[in-house]
Amino acid sequence: MPTDYIGLRIARWRDIGGMTQQQLADAVGVTREYISMIENGRRPVTKRSLLISTANALGVSVSDLTGQPREPQSAEELVITHIESGVRTALDEDPQDGPQPAPADLTASTHRLRVARMACDFETMAALLPDLIAQSRMLAMDSDIERFRTGLSCFVSAATDAAFTIKAHGHIDLAMRLAEAAHTAADTLDHPAERAAAAFALAQCALAGGSRRRSLRIANEAAAMLGDTGEDDALTWYGMSHLHAALSEAALGNRDNISPHLTEAANAADRVTSDPWLQELTPTNVAIWQVAIAVENGEPDQAPRYARRIDKTKIRGVDRRAHLHIDTGRGLYAAGHGDEAVREFLRADELAPQKVRTRPLVLEVVGQLVRDARRGGSDELRELAARCRIDPLAEPA
Secondary structure, eight states, X not given: OTTOOHHHXXXXXXXXXXXXXXXXXXHHTSOHHHHHHHHTTSSOOOOXXXXXXXXXXXXXXXXXXXXXXXXXXXXHHHHHHHHHHHHHHHHHSOOOOSOOOOHHHHHHHHHHHHHHHHTTOHHHHHHHHHHHHHHHHHHTTOSSHHHHHHHHHHHHHHHHHHHHHHHTTTOHHHHHHHHHHHHHHHHHHTOHHHHHHHHHHHHHHHHHTTOHHHHHHHHHHXXXXXXXXXXXXXXXHHHHHHHHHHHHHHHHTOGGGHHHHHHHHHHHHHHOOOOTTXXXXXXXXXXXXXXXXXXXXXXXXXXXXXXXXXXXXXXXXXXHHHHHHHHHHHHHHHTTOHHHHHHHHHHHHHHOHHHHHTOHHHHHHHHHHHHHSSTTOOHHHHHHHHHTTOOTTOOOO
16 A cells, blocks of 8 residues: 555556656646656645646546545445445436335435434445435426425435545546436426535535536536525525635635635624534534645645634534544645644544545555654554555555
């Protein structure tokens, strides 16, 4: 694992394409020396923008450079494969004939799925998601208009939750397909919150796949469609759309455009009084997104400063806590505080190991710390490396 890093894949694809390091550097907008350090394992790729720019310059996908989806290394990671496989079958297979599911049962299962996703309870998600996708598709074929609409609504919710979950593990094509199917169903429903939820999933998948401008456009269009008024469900997605737009602007290097989006999201968070979609649009969550944006925006030293201001007792979901620790760790590493970064990653791993051990930009940092360490590094680094299946004593290729 320590020798299987993004820089090594960059070198392989560059060689296959017949590019020199200088040609790649010119296309990405960095120096040849920097490309050399990345390829030789002396500098990790820790920013989404650099990863996307390099993939575009090489003419390959982001997944070609990250090596995702990874072969499962543990029972916990295998659960993600079960989710992907079950969802793919449920989406591909024709709905079965037979008794239609009860709308109330389907709606209740949809809510349980949302709770499981925010709790990073992947085993429950694996148990619920395939049946939810299949049964909601079945109910959406009912001739009764209310049952039909309930089926469509449950499909939008289940498909977006599935897309959010599997895209982070490298199943971007399937995640995009789910998001597009949810968007089609939401258009049929013509309900603003469902349409915005599907649009948010589309925007997230687009950014994960490297389509930064498309990601920004979709988020902006969703926010404009909703406006900054309405019930909590619409207002939630208005705020979330602006948060994603801010992250997309950061990935594009548009620093001046970030603050207005964060302001709109913060204003929406101040007015939301309930959380029907369990997206946790709160001032605290806006601050968590600000940590991630600082890392992406080329201001990693600001990320831990923002993180220290956050009252962690106000974070409701495990998912949000894990993301905060991961992005704080990325910021600390980029700011030159490797030991503190390790501690943040360990905290995230205690909460949601699947999010840490399969995340390419975390593995990049851990692998680099191992390569830079003497005699395997600190006890904490060796522990983190072992959890990530990285040999703390291995030498780079």
